[in-house]
Amino acid sequence: MKISRRLFGAAAIAFVATAGVSHAADMKIAIVVKSLGNGFFEAANKGAEEAAKELGGVKIIYTGPTTSTAEGQIEVINSLIAQGVDAIAISANDPDAVVPALKKAVQRGIKVISWDSGVAPAGRIMHLNPSSNELIGKMCLKLAADHLPDGKGDFAILSATSTSTNQNIWIDEMKKQLKDFPGLKLTTTVYGDDLADKSYREAQGIMSSHPDVKVIVAPTTVGVLAASQAVKDAGKIGKVYVTGLGLPSEMAGAIKSGATKEFAIWNPIDLGYSATQIAYHLVKGDATGKPGTEIPTGRMGKVKVDDKGEAAMADPFVYDAKNIDQFSKIF
Numbered sequence: 001m002k003i004s005r006r007l008f009g010a011a012a013i014a015f016v017a018t019a020g021v022s023h024a025a026d027m028k029i030a031i032v033v034k035s036l037g038n039g040f041f042e043a044a045n046k047g048a049e050e051a052a053k054e055l056g057g058v059k060i061i062y063t064g065p066t067t068s069t070a071e072g073q074i075e076v077i078n079s080l081i082a083q084g085v086d087a088i089a090i091s092a093n094d095p096d097a098v099v100p101a102l103k104k105a106v107q108r109g110i111k112v113i114s115w116d117s118g119v120a121p122a123g124r125i126m127h128l129n130p131s132s133n134e135l136i137g138k139m140c141l142k143l144a145a146d147h148l149p150d151g152k153g154d155f156a157i158l159s160a161t162s163t164s165t166n167q168n169i170w171i172d173e174m175k176k177q178l179k180d181f182p183g184l185k186l187t188t189t190v191y192g193d194d195l196a197d198k199s200y201r202e203a204q205g206i207m208s209s210h211p212d213v214k215v216i217v218a219p220t221t222v223g224v225l226a227a228s229q230a231v232k233d234a235g236k237i238g239k240v241y242v243t244g245l246g247l248p249s250e251m252a253g254a255i256k257s258g259a260t261k262e263f264a265i266w267n268p269i270d271l272g273y274s275a276t277q278i279a280y281h282l283v284k285g286d287a288t289g290k291p292g293t294e295i296p297t298g299r300m301g302k303v304k305v306d307d308k309g310e311a312a313m314a315d316p317f318v319y320d321a322k323n324i325d326q327f328s329k330i331f
Contacts, residue, residue: 026059029279030080031272032073032090033064034117034160034194039247040221041091043331044116044272051276054298058280061085068161068194070097077101081108087279090124091116095165099123111282113289115275117166118310125282126289126305128275129166129312130266136219137173139264139316140244141181144215147241147261152183155215156206158223158244160194170219187213192223199226203242207234218244224263228254248319248327255324262320266313269331274300274313 031048033041045062052058061080065072070093078101080088088105092098092114102112102123112119115128130136145151157174159167171189178184187210192199199222206213207230216231218224224246231240237258246254246263254260277297281287287295291307303311319327 026057027087027280027283028059028061028083028085029087029089029276029283030061030063030085031275032076032080032088033062034091034093034164035068035072036064036066038194038222039250040268043247043268044275046331047267047269047272047274048276050269051273051280051298055277055280058276060276065093068093068164070094070163073098074101077105081105081110084108085110086283087111087113089113089115089275089279090119092119092165093117093161094163095120097163111279113275113279113282116271117164118169119165121309125309126278127310128271128278128303129310130268130271131314131316132312133166133169133173134177135315136170136245138177138180139318140170140174140217140219141177141184143243143262143264143318144217145181145184147215147243148183150183151181153214154185154187154210154212155217156187156210156213157189158199158202158206158216158218158220158227159189159191160220160223162191164194164220167219174217192218192220192226194220194222196222196226199223200230203227203230204234207231207236207240214240216240216242216244218242218246220244221246221250221265224260225250225254228257228259231259232257245316247331248324249329249331251319252324252328255319255321262318264316264318266316267331270300271313273298274303278303 048060052060112124114124118127144155190202192202216227224244227242274297294302296302
């Protein structure tokens with residue numbers, strides 16, 4: 001009996017050890033987002049899980065702070081380093097503040113990329129833009145002009161945080177290309193910090209302080225939804241319009257109420273999928289992420305890294321009353 005128990009005990013230990021080795025062998029890719037509870041990033045996580053299942057042997061660790069702060073992301077990064085992840089793919093709240101923590105990750109052999117909202121080059125191998133920054137800036141201006149009679153009138157920008165990499169780049173692109181939209185006049189830029197309640201209040205402030213503003217452009221999924229609700233609650237549908245970048249599932253109501261005529265976004269599922277594919281191939285070692293090289297991205301094809309260490313996924317897509325029902329069921 002004692003011998004049987006010993007054998008059973010040894011077998012159990014061996015099984016646990018084997019299971020541990022098998023689990024440890026999985027490639028661990030951390031998807032670090034600006035904040036948890038954001039529909040855009042939750043959709044991106046679906047894409048990450050899709051890629052992991054397709055690739056096999058990949059475990060996705062979806063994480064981020066509860067609020068959109070660099071300090072919160074730094075804590076998350078340090079925790080991931082302690083966990084010994086193989087790769088970190090981050091959408092940064094601040095391009096520079098997270099660099100020291102990410103450098104520490106690189107020193108531990110962790111492959112680091114940024115996606116959506118970039119990290120300064122010193123803190124990552126490469127960055128995946130959801131689209132061309134120039135095209136996004138132009139699209140936001142076109143959307144604003146399309147909401148105005150003859151494309152003429154005042155508009156305001158409701159952004160996320162003042163340090164958000166992608167938001168600032170897109171706003172800069174809008175300002176650069178304003179010369180191509182002579183009827184548009186930018187009156188102010190405010191920041192809702194990617195928080196629904198603050199974005200709502202900032203939209204209210206725009207309507208109160210700038211009564212001539214006819215369009216609010218929010219290149220943030222949280223901001224565009226909050227601003228649409230603020231316009232509806234103020235009884236200004238048809239007098240003030242909201243547009244920008246949003247999720248179809250969240251913006252369907254704004255389209256149907258008339259607060260928004262059209263908006264744009266790339267598919268966040270594809271973005272999370274592509275970021276995971278890139279991280280996987282960097283860890284595997286069959287891609288380097290160096291300028292001039294290409295990286296396979298599964299069903300999305302491949303991306304080419306430019307001389308700035310950046311790659312672009314796809315052009316923005318416009319959603320309106322004609323197609324909103326179709327896409328709102330997807331993401």
